[in-house]
Amino acid sequence: MICSLKKSTDTDDGQTTVDEPQLLPGLPNHLAQVILSTVRPSLLSAVCRQWRHLIYTPCFPPFLSLYAIVANNNNNNIGKPHLSDSVDFFTFDPISSKWTILPPPVTDPPFRLLHRHPSFISRTLTIQSLTVAGCLVLIAATGHKFLPGLSHPLVFDPSSGEWCLGPPLANPRRWCAAGCFRDTMYVASGVGGHYCGDVARMVEKWEVKRSGHCDKLSDLRDEWRWEEVAGLKDGRFSREAVEAVGYKGKICMVNVKGNAAGKEGAVYDVERNQWEKMSTGMVSGWNGAVGVAEGVMYVVDEEKGGVRKYDDENDCWQEVIEGSELLKGAEQMAVGGGKICVITGGGGRITVVDVVAEPVRMWVVDPPRPESEVISVHILRRPCNRL
Secondary structure (H helix, E strand, O other), rough: OOOOOOEEEEOOOOOEEEEEEOOOOOOHHHHHHHOOOOOHHHHHHHHOOHHHHOOOOOOOOOEEEEEEEEEOOOOOOOOOOOOOOOOEEEEEEEEOOEEEEOOOOOEEEEEOOOEEEOEEOOOOOEEEEEEEOOOEEEEEEOHHOOOOOOOOOEEEEEOOEEEEEEEOOOOOOOOOEEEEEEOOEEEEOEEOOOOOOOHHHOEEEEOOOOOOOOOHHHHHHHHHHHEEEOOOOHHHOOOOOEEHHHHOEEEEEEEEOOOOOOEEEEEEOOOOOOOOOOOOOHHOOEEEEEEOOOEEEEEEOOOOOOOEEEEOOOOEEEEEEEEOHHHOOOOOEEEEEEEEEEEEEHHHHEEEEEOOOOOEEEEOOOOOOOOOOEHHHHHHHOOOOOO
């Protein structure tokens, strides 16, 4: 897309003229925009105000930003300590190093999701989310009376800056396994209002693809459907929230986090519509938060704080970073743009690892609010300029 950087100015005689400052001397701006779009936004931003303005215009390819879902745990309601039903959504601009709050989803009735409750001293009520087709999707959570909090997926589209509802879930659930491969989302197992064996074994998929004749995702609602696929052999994946990852044509997941006893892995072959047992090497090294980007699967060891990547040819994990205090206790991670973003410190810290840099670089991004707990992070294109 080619756009103008024109701006209006008032002259001394009261007339308005239009100026178009040159981006590159000797070149028309439409050609300069093409050239500058190949340069990293962080480099352009450091040169001059004019180029810094350019990277936020529609004509510049949108750069990747960090998204965070946070729970506000400073609820001061009398008699309800630690009751958290306020969830906010933020995006972090890596160029300006600033957090911006996103508009909340508009639902009827207004959605209220529980993350902590005084009846559960040490257990959090997971709010599950993932990225698919370039969008942020909330898929499962706990509402009041401990029932499933989402009857439809909630979808945020960065290109429009708007939320919309996905297709209705036949069985709204909590503590399910959720993941995606390419533009298709998969939901497996889970618990509804109570345990049901059929739901615990059920697996469904939703193709979140864009259509050429639609500018907004919400225009596709009539075309969206959940489709049941091959189910699990049992309900062992309904014990807790599971992050499934898409890796080389397969959906991979384990039933419990970390090095807990009884850990089992399952792999769904997308083309064959068939479940198989996870290889020994993959499941043995799956001892923390896992993410996939550019065909590489990474794990952050929650005990030692090390980062490893999976070698499928030899069924083993190769070390990327030795143990780091910043990465110990990893709870959830997002991978993209050569970066790994990891939630640590009980949701109070986001550690960023640049796995492309040599040597590997690491730094900390403070949460949007000191009193908030980061539930999950995602890497997506920056939201549209209307935000």
